Amino acid sequence: MLVFDKLVVDYRTDSAGQTTMRALDGLSLELATGEAVSIIGPSGCGKSTLLRLAAGLMQPSSGTVSLDGAELKSPRSDTALILQDYGLLPWKSVFANAELGLKIAHVVAPERKARTLEALKKVGLAGFEKRYPAELSGGMQQRLALARALAMDVNLLLMDEPLSALDALMREELQDTLLDLWKSSKHSQILVTHSIEEAVFLGQRIVVMSPRPGRVLGIVDNPEMGARTYRSDDVFFERCKKVRSLLDAGVAQATEQEKGATHE
Numbered sequence: 156m157l158v159f160d161k162l163v164v165d166y167r168t169d170s171a172g173q174t175t176m177r178a179l180d181g182l183s184l185e186l187a188t189g190e191a192v193s194i195i196g197p198s199g200c201g202k203s204t205l206l207r208l209a210a211g212l213m214q215p216s217s218g219t220v221s222l223d224g225a226e227l228k229s230p231r232s233d234t235a236l237i238l239q240d241y242g243l244l245p246w247k248s249v250f251a252n253a254e255l256g257l258k259i260a261h262v263v264a265p266e267r268k269a270r271t272l273e274a275l276k277k278v279g280l281a282g283f284e285k286r287y288p289a290e291l292s293g294g295m296q297q298r299l300a301l302a303r304a305l306a307m308d309v310n311l312l313l314m315d316e317p318l319s320a321l322d323a324l325m326r327e328e329l330q331d332t333l334l335d336l337w338k339s340s341k342h343s344q345i346l347v348t349h350s351i352e353e354a355v356f357l358g359q360r361i362v363v364m365s366p367r368p369g370r371v372l373g374i375v376d377n378p379e380m381g382a383r384t385y386r387s388d389d390v391f392f393e394r395c396k397k398v399r400s401l402l403d404a405g406v407a408q409a410t411e412q413e414k415g416a417t418h419e
């Protein structure tokens with residue numbers, strides 16, 4: 156469904172564009188329809204950049220992003236990108252926040268209402284329609300951001316460290332919700348996280364990225380995921396260990412390279 160082909164992204168680091176910094180360095184990856192993939196990697200390795208590319212919000216310096224066989228040149232309404240800061244409007248009610256995407260897409264009022272209420276119900280926020288974001292806990296705010304995406308009935312859900320502001324218990328609850336939603340709605344999804352456990356709980360494959368400039372260091376297949384009880388499964392622990400060793404190897408390799416570079 157989604158194909159990243161040899162993506163390179165160079166950011167300008169001065170206004171004249173004289174100096175650049177490479178964020179992604181030839182990253183290739185494919186996502187099948189309905190697949191759930193987790194992406195993990197050190198801070199600054201280009202994970203958010205990759206999601207912005209997948210959302211059509213920016214173009215690579217070289218390489219291509221294709222969706223359903225066509226090169227992606229601009230954002231599309233079938234994709235939602237959920238960020239850590241939720242993107243909620245504090246002066247609008249829960250209902251108004253949840254229906255925002257549909258309103259922007261000019262969906263007519265009766266349908267908008269039905270789809271918004273349905274989405275709020277799916278994330279466990281039925282009955283909170285008239286509240287305001289500030290009256291909700293962090294977990295509920297994140298549920299609301301999720302409801303907005305679900306109301307749009309997207310087929311590609313991109314999430315950038317969506318749960319990292321939550322405490323551990325709230326986090327597991329939301330992970331369960333994300334798992335249930337993915338299983339019932341069959342959308343494709345990419346979850347960026349820096350939690351190894353979260354990556355393994357929610358990804359059929361876990362993509363481990365190298366320190367900047369980001370490349371794919373390795374991919375851990377994780378076909379056993381899909382049950383809430385997976386967290387206490389021996390396979391789960393094995394997969395976490397595997398992801399951790401790939402991450403550690405990547406960091407060690409980058410440190411070696413840096414040493415080499417300074418000695419030259």
Ligand code: ADP
Nearest residue numbers: 166167178197198199200201202203204205367
């Ligand atoms: P991650 O999400 O993995 O932490 P990012 O994709 O946000 O990484 O950033 C990758 C690298 O690119 C970082 O070193 C970051 O500082 C840099 N970067 C990100 N956005 C910009 C930008 N708009 N301009 C310049 N540098 C940027």
Ligand code: MG
Nearest residue numbers: 202203204315
């Ligand atoms: Mg990021």
